[in-house]
Amino acid sequence: MSNRVTLPVDVVPSHYSLVLTPNFQSLDFTCDESVTVSVVTAVDEVTLHSKEIYIESVSFVSDDAKVAPTVVGISYNTKYNTVKFTFDGLLPVGNGKLLIKYRGILNGDMAGFYKSTYADANGTKKIMASTQFEALDARRAFPCWDEPAAKATFSVTLVIPAHLTALSNMPELSTTHLPSSNGQQLKKVVFDTSPKMSTYLLAWAVGEFDFVQGVTKGGVMLRVFSPPGRGPQGKFALDVGIRSLDFYDEYFKVPYPLPKLDMICITEFAMGAMENWGLVTYRETALMIDEATASPQQKQRVAVVVAHELAHQWFGNLVTMQWWEGLWLNEGFAAYMEHFCTDVLFPEYKMWEQFTTGGFSNAQRLDALKSSHPVIVPIQHAEEVEQVFDAISYNKGSTVVNMVSAFLGADKFKEGLQLYMKRHAYGNTETVDLWNAWSEVSGKDVAALMKSWTTVVGYPYLKVVDEKWTDSAVEVTLEQGRFLSDGSTTAEDDAELWSIPLVFATNGSSSQEAVLMDQKRQTFSIPL
Structure with a gap:
């Protein structure tokens, strides 16, 4: 939409290579970044998102031109969290690489690349580092086109103390031990290249971890990582994760496309969980329980959150919203599927009875107020997403998805989702693309039905x-x-x-x- 404030599209990324070196003493990190880009229009400046990052050097290398323009200016816009590189000539049309060296901070804000504290098996306080990028915080870890439609592939390398473990979206390719630096033994951990995905889904974590593991019917390795000494507390989540992944594989008829899926407990975490593709992060209470002493409510919470986040591996990760106003459907659909999947795995929980008194009732209560707003609220600036996405959007979103299921019937609802996943895999969509898929398989005008429920206030x-x-x-x-x-x-x-x-x-x-x-x-x- 023309009123959306986005970065210029003269230069677009296709691949990021990041070599990150965190320092747990000074609580900062350095990075050598290489971004493979396509110059669509000859321009003499390139603008990326960047926040709390100090650029030390930047250059551009063209795949074709023998002589590339030189950077003559770096300017920051703190209002829009961008950095602009100005060159002494036009970047030639074609492919090239943007090479950036920079420094950032391991902040304590639970956003971007940040630090957490945890206790090891002996009760000693330690520091770990992990990421939280949704919605707009990938730019705090690396300069990037931090918009959901700007999909690219990612290669992550972490240089870390030798006794620590590093994780990222993809499996580890290699580990190389490096010469000591300032008396500290380091290692370089290289991860495989990711599928094409949005920046907010990239993730990595560094620390001391225990883990339990298993394998799905489709051969996907699934691991649950925890602070040292607490590995067994991840067994229930592991079982739910394996069964959920198998369920979604069969339901969507699109196999989970990554070779592994890790779920990790982050001891300091602002969200309930985050669906990073292949490395899902969780608040402690949403992942770790002692099965011998946990109440049924605690077990149900873990099951529901795991089912929710793994639904996102398809709906949100494989197929992603074009712009942030589509976040309501991303979360509303996952909220619907958390009930659907958990009901299949644990029918004794009676999830749909709880939905009536939970999400559905909450949606009715909030939407019956004069202060309510439509489910779909146009977003001009990406920063508005946190203001307009609230419980009305979340609860009403899951309720209207449930209504579509009842309107179409279970078989056509599922068939439309399978078509949607196959048609838009690794791409971006507007909400109407899902309506069109359901209409195509059912012969019913789903867009006309949903217009009033998503654009009109109330019910x-x-x-x-x-x-x-x-x-x-x-x-x-x-x-x-x-x-x-x-x-x-x-x-x-x-x-x-x-x-x-x-x-x-x-x-x-x-x-x-x-x-x-x-x-x-x-x-x-x-x-x-």
């Missing part, structure tokens, strides 16, 4: 205004209007219309398919 109530009975049927006239919990509905509120799927049931029959009410007042005939 309707139905009033029976007339009924006529015969021996074989009842004719019911219904009227819709906006429901507000304080009863302050105005004429303007009542003018809104929703497309409402209705299912009728009597003692003798029930509707085989939902029918749509899309008028202010509408009459339906119900067989008895």
